[in-house]
Amino acid sequence: METPIEVPTIWNQIAETMYLRDSPTAEIKLSELSSFSFARLKITQGIPDMTRPILGESGYIIALQLKAIPHVELFLGKKRVSSGYYPVGAVGAIQLQEEPACFLPDPFDALAVHVTQAALDEIAYAHQVPYVDRLIWPYGTIDPIVHHLGQTLLSSLEHPQQTSKIFMDHVLQALNCHLVSSYGNVTLSDRRFRGGLSPRQARRATELLEAHLDGDIPLQQVAEACELSVSHFARSFKKTFRKPPHAWLLERRVDKAKGLMLNSRLPLADIAAQCGFADQSSLNRSFRRIHGIAPGMWRRNSKRGSSSYAV
Template structure:
């Protein structure tokens, strides 16, 4: 978020799509595409700016702005939408979108990231991967020249489920990613995420949080460790992070829950 005039270039030349989701109204500024000036319009809440980063972009923003940038490398779009077909790519017809076009799905996904942007140390990479993949899939389905293919209805095989659960139990204190779990199952990240949800009834990041809370309960009952030590052992950023997640899940704080079990 910025409250004054600002001139900025995008993230350099790369094979990626930059999708900017505006969170508030913004008056029109100026945009240059490879040195050529392009007309711009005022933006409203949920408006999108979309840029093909194979070209050079410069923008002069003359009004306060608040937005979230999604960067979609072609490799990510292929993995999420095209099942890693190396000779395929996603093309976006418009260089920038009309200001009257708003996207409530991308707006909600962008807002879901805001608490994590404020407290990045508490963000599970599984959750971030989940949101980015959902945004990439929706963006491509809605605006790309390649239609989103139907996902297979498969579940994890028993050996895959067993290995994933074993890995999660052994690495609760680390920042686990979807790609790590997918590699264990010998699947692409997109297929793994779908198969995991079909098997376990929830996305990986939510399942992981439940496992961390369960481990915290065990340590609260069977050890004298402090809440800070338990938070670290279970993969929470700190004691306050543990307290927020535990209280939201269980209904009481971990300290009170421990006291109740000791009575």
């Protein structure tokens, strides 16, 4: 039985310091798939008073604006560091140790990602680059990459049943790499990375992934089984298999579905469930993306001339 994951204290602090707790106009939606590493914060009436500072926390909150804010003021300690209009896609990299507070008199809708210093250090270590001791990004400036990744995270909040843990970990890993590179002003390169997984590691990783065809396994668990950090494992896996773990796993699901379509009379909805897809629509999208044809048509073409199959 899995040990329940505790909600990080940062989210309780945000709810309390921003007066969101028990507010009828506020909503905080946390991602359980990502061990509560990000959330959507939404309030329809704004906050009439200055928020209290967040105390005793470390790491960063990466805040992505999902709707434009007419006016916002951000303070680190007692110093105002930003004031004005934030457009859709604007990003703020807020260092929690500096005790941030803000004034948000208008309605807002934002995606907030909690990034730990340990996660950033792991990226730097795996890429053999200097550690980043501070993320710097002009407050309120649009970042297209964070905006794009943020839409994927947002989709997982709205449709968690269609998203796997291992894919979420992949997206968050990509975000952390971008933060180290663009916000930490460090160049990440694969030129010095030549190693892949050992045969034993490759076998252990694929065994674990195939045992969780639905992707309901954290990337960290697979990495630990290979005695590697998450970042090093992700790079080694891609070096070995020419694709990231979530993409490799998706292809295995589709391969299993093809076998069932050819060798059984099961309807596609049942095949989708047996192969770890959320539903038949998810199978259809993935199959078409890989093979360029709908699974039902592929089945008919492959079995043309034989008895009819339920679809």
